[in-house]
Amino acid sequence: xxxxxxxPAPEQxxxxxxxxxxxxxxxxxxxxxxxxxxxMVTVYSLLLAFLIGAILLIVSDEYTRSTYSYFFARxxxxxxxxxxLVRDSYLALFEGAIxxxxxxxxxxxxxxxxxxxxxxxxxxxxxxxxxxxxxxxVGLAFRAGLFNIGAQGQMIFGMMGALIVGFSLNxxxxxxxxxxxxxxxxxxxxxxxxxxxxxxxxxxxxxxxxIMLNNIAxxxxxxxxxxxxxxSETKPDLVTKPVEDSAVMPTLLSSLNSSLRVNFSLVVGxxxxxxxxxxxxxxxxxxxxRAVGFNEHASATAGMRIGSTYSTxxxxxxxxxxxxxxxxxxxxxxxxxxxxxxxxxGFDGITVALLGRANPGGIVAAxxxxxxxxAGALSAQPDVPVDISxxxxxxxxxxxxxxxxxxxxxxxxxxxxxxxxxxxKGW
Amino acid sequence: MAVDTxxxxxxxxxxxPARHLxxxxxxxxxxxxxVVLALTALDGDRTTTVAFDRTLADADWALxxxxxxxxxxxxxxxxGAWMIAGLAHRWFKLASVAAVxxxxxxxxxxxxxxPGTVFRAESILAGxxxxxxxxxxxxxxGVVCERSGxxxxxxxxxxxxxAFTGVLVANITGNVYAGMVGAMLAGALSTMLLALLxxxxxxxxxxxxxxxxxxxxxxxxxxxxxLKKADGLNDAFSIPTxxxxxxxxxxxxxxxxxxxxxxxxxxxxxxxxxWFLLYRTRWGLRTRAVGEHPxxxxxxxxxxxxxxxxxxxAAGLIAGFGGAWFTIANSLAFSKNMTAGLGFVALAVMIVGxxxxxxxxxxxxxxxxxxxxxxxxxxxxxxxxxxxxLQMLPYAVTLVVVxxxxxxxKAPAADGVPYNPGDK
Numbered sequence: 001x002x003x004x005x006x007x008p009a010p011e012q013x014x015x016x017x018x019x020x021x022x023x024x025x026x027x028x029x030x031x032x033x034x035x036x037x038x039x040m041v042t043v044y045s046l047l048l049a050f051l052i053g054a055i056l057l058i059v060s061d062e063y064t065r066s067t068y069s070y071f072f073a074r075x076x077x078x079x080x081x082x083x084x085l086v087r088d089s090y091l092a093l094f095e096g097a098i099x100x101x102x103x104x105x106x107x108x109x110x111x112x113x114x115x116x117x118x119x120x121x122x123x124x125x126x127x128x129x130x131x132x133x134x135x136x137x138v139g140l141a142f143r144a145g146l147f148n149i150g151a152q153g154q155m156i157f158g159m160m161g162a163l164i165v166g167f168s169l170n171x172x173x174x175x176x177x178x179x180x181x182x183x184x185x186x187x188x189x190x191x192x193x194x195x196x197x198x199x200x201x202x203x204x205x206x207x208x209x210x211i212m213l214n215n216i217a218x219x220x221x222x223x224x225x226x227x228x229x230x231x232s233e234t235k236p237d238l239v240t241k242p243v244e245d246s247a248v249m250p251t252l253l254s255s256l257n258s259s260l261r262v263n264f265s266l267v268v269g270x271x272x273x274x275x276x277x278x279x280x281x282x283x284x285x286x287x288x289x290r291a292v293g294f295n296e297h298a299s300a301t302a303g304m305r306i307g308s309t310y311s312t313x314x315x316x317x318x319x320x321x322x323x324x325x326x327x328x329x330x331x332x333x334x335x336x337x338x339x340x341x342x343x344x345x346g347f348d349g350i351t352v353a354l355l356g357r358a359n360p361g362g363i364v365a366a367x368x369x370x371x372x373x374x375a376g377a378l379s380a381q382p383d384v385p386v387d388i389s390x391x392x393x394x395x396x397x398x399x400x401x402x403x404x405x406x407x408x409x410x411x412x413x414x415x416x417x418x419x420x421x422x423x424x425k426g427w
Numbered sequence: 428m429a430v431d432t433x434x435x436x437x438x439x440x441x442x443x444p445a446r447h448l449x450x451x452x453x454x455x456x457x458x459x460x461x462v463v464l465a466l467t468a469l470d471g472d473r474t475t476t477v478a479f480d481r482t483l484a485d486a487d488w489a490l491x492x493x494x495x496x497x498x499x500x501x502x503x504x505x506x507g508a509w510m511i512a513g514l515a516h517r518w519f520k521l522a523s524v525a526a527v528x529x530x531x532x533x534x535x536x537x538x539x540x541x542p543g544t545v546f547r548a549e550s551i552l553a554g555x556x557x558x559x560x561x562x563x564x565x566x567x568x569g570v571v572c573e574r575s576g577x578x579x580x581x582x583x584x585x586x587x588x589x590a591f592t593g594v595l596v597a598n599i600t601g602n603v604y605a606g607m608v609g610a611m612l613a614g615a616l617s618t619m620l621l622a623l624l625x626x627x628x629x630x631x632x633x634x635x636x637x638x639x640x641x642x643x644x645x646x647x648x649x650x651x652x653x654l655k656k657a658d659g660l661n662d663a664f665s666i667p668t669x670x671x672x673x674x675x676x677x678x679x680x681x682x683x684x685x686x687x688x689x690x691x692x693x694x695x696x697x698x699x700x701x702w703f704l705l706y707r708t709r710w711g712l713r714t715r716a717v718g719e720h721p722x723x724x725x726x727x728x729x730x731x732x733x734x735x736x737x738x739x740x741a742a743g744l745i746a747g748f749g750g751a752w753f754t755i756a757n758s759l760a761f762s763k764n765m766t767a768g769l770g771f772v773a774l775a776v777m778i779v780g781x782x783x784x785x786x787x788x789x790x791x792x793x794x795x796x797x798x799x800x801x802x803x804x805x806x807x808x809x810x811x812x813x814x815x816x817l818q819m820l821p822y823a824v825t826l827v828v829v830x831x832x833x834x835x836x837k838a839p840a841a842d843g844v845p846y847n848p849g850d851k
Contacts, residue, residue: 385652391645
């Protein structure tokens with residue numbers, strides 16, 4: 001901006017001659033709506049994503065596409081087919097994630113109990129729980145200027161750590177469960193520390209080393225499940241031994257209805273979010289993380305040890321991802337874990353952290369949204385392609401990561417202080 | 428003008444002697460370990476059979492395993508000892524290559540010594556070259572992007588888009604070559620998004636790359652589910668193997684080089700072409716300048732962001748073509764997430780190959796060979812180490828390389844840094 005020539009003085013009175021009308025609430029509100037501030041960018045990202053999702057639904061649906069071939073003869077066919085397709089698809093997502101209207105009717109008629117009504121919400125919370133942890137794992141590292149793409153691998157090691165303690169020890173639940181959770185965090189933390197230590201000591205970029213470690217972890221899991229130590233003694237397929245009952249995460253609502261899977265990990269997840277908030281905003285360590293993330297050179301000049309901050313931050317992030325793994329292996333109940341248990345929670349953590357803007361509160365909200373998308377998509381398949389959740393997630397965070405794009409598409413105004421973007425860094 | 432700075436950093440590496448010593452100790456220890464292990468654990472009457480399975484059906488060659496492993500272990504140890512004794516820096520590379528090659532060969536000889544396993548040299552080498560192609564295309568695409576200063580972590584996504592679009596276009600047009608062109612365009616269109624965001628909107632390229640991967644995964648999986656409801660949009664197409672007449676009958680070379688699919692030749696030509704373009708043309712000089720010091724390039728009249736935009740888009744053509752390898756070259760229909768992380772391995776190959784097309788060729792061949800051998804040993808069920816660990820090798824090698832244990836991998840200086848002409 002400094003290179004722009006200043007407007008000559010005589011023009012200024014002219015600008016003053018058309019005074020802005022007195023700001024009232026509606027005016028300020030309208031101004032807020034048309035500004036690319038972080039709240040409105042989030043809102044518009046969501047709206048744009050659902051709009052693009054709708055277009056893709058219409059384009060890819062064979063019947064609806066066929067109605068467009070005679071659009072100019074009977075436009076109402078194409079429009080109504082499109083409308084019903086999009087409405088039914090999104091309604092199916094809503095009913096799978098939040099509230100099923102049919103179940104509500106049956107509950108009103110007395111043929112379903114209250115637990116049935118809560119089932120979609122319970123599913124949403126179940127899928128959101130690991131996302132809270134992995135989102136925090138990515139978000140915490142973001143604050144130190146590190147891109148922790150390795151949450152998937154850290155989670156896999158956390159899963160194995162918690163599982164091994166979970167099935168190999170025989171202790172009362174009050175000791176066994178916390179011990180298994182801690183084992184998950186430690187395993188994830190140690191694995192997560194590797195890219196941090198490598199960056200601190202050799203300058204290896206954490207993104208590239210984390211990608212490699214993710215692949216190594218995934219292959220290691222496939223191998224480990226097949227070993228006699230982990231493999232199930234009763235089932236022939238690739239599944240591990242189950243954890244002892246004393247290490248199973250207690251469910252929260254199964255007294256209402258046995259199909260409500262949401263368990264105590266959710267509470268641990270919220271507690272972890274509160275802890276990360278405290279860590280970042282109230283503790284010395286958190287101050288160091290933020291200072292290094294903001295400007296590593298200035299932090300180094302101020303006497304902070306950059307290398308050790310990288311290592312400890314990555315270890316803490318790994319521990320959070322490890323907790324996600326613990327939640328999975330201790331939460332699956334009587335079955336063991338398979339190569340599929342981890343799904344893509346670690347990678348989804350990246351999108352959660354981006355949507356949550358690396359703030360613990362935002363991360364919890366983003367995890368709930370993406371958990372809802374996942375639960376909705378899983379229940380709405382095969383009528384709606386299950387990958388619509390991945391697609392919507394990706395479009396949402398693409399806009400979040402590139403607010404300038406949203407601003408350009410919708411012709412929004414630049415807010416005071418500029419757009420909120422992530423700092424761009426090289427290898 | 429001698430502005431080629433490629434070789435310069437090697438001249439000012441004052442930590443070289445310490446590195447030689449460390450590497451030497453490692454190689455010597457590995458070599459000795461191999462000899463000791465062979466003497467204790469290997470039967471004296473084992474043999475390793477090498478077969479020329481495609482050209483000379485009856486020319487199997489039986490190698491005494493114990494003697495070969497000990498000899499190769501001794502070579503590894505000797506190379507290590509040479510490094511410990513102190514060697515001129517110019518010999519270091521040669522000694523490292525000798526040590527690593529001998530060590531790997533020893534492991535191979537040992538692995539194929541199990542009764543019933545045969546090292547089918549021609550099939551394995553030809554397969555290795557074929558399997559190295561996705562790494563080659565992906566890494567070349569990465570080289571073009573990153574040499575211009577844009578980090579392309581979305582190779583995986585461009586592969587997926589290419590693989591999906593290739594089959595779709597081939598099915599719609601009924602022409603497999605149209606499918607290949609479609610794959611290239613799909614790759615280019617998806618990198619264009621990265622190019623736009625990286626140059627015009629100056630976003631964090633690593634983050635956007637990761638998002639673009641997710642977007643490609645979501646998009647192709649979503650479309651796959653939708654389109655499979657309709658018939659004939661995702662049928663497998665294949666292309667013929669090109670046989671070069673009598674050349675194809677030369678032992679080893681024939682099956683490896685003169686009896687392959689079009690993709691192999693495109694890959695090899697591209698390596699040469701990208702190398703030539705980068706180091707011998709005006710475009711290449713400008714591209715490298717923009718990747719190393721965009722402000723300097725700008726002051727010499729290069730439109731930095733414009734060049735970056737078109738280079739990244741062109742790189743997408745290569746990655747998209749690489750995507751078509753997964754479906755068309757393998758005669759497969761598209762399936763969800765079929766690239767299975769190979770785009771990330773390609774990124775690793777780019778780094779191992781030091782952002783240089785020739786390095787990429789070497790890296791891709793090594794990774795392709797590892798993959799092929801791992802598959803072959805896994806199929807014969809006689810592997811010394813679990814197949815998963817063999818598959819981990821490329822990733823482990825990359826970790827070692829980025830950590831600077833084998834030389835140092837140095838990215839272009841301005842890689843991933845958005846250029847804003849106003850900031851000068």
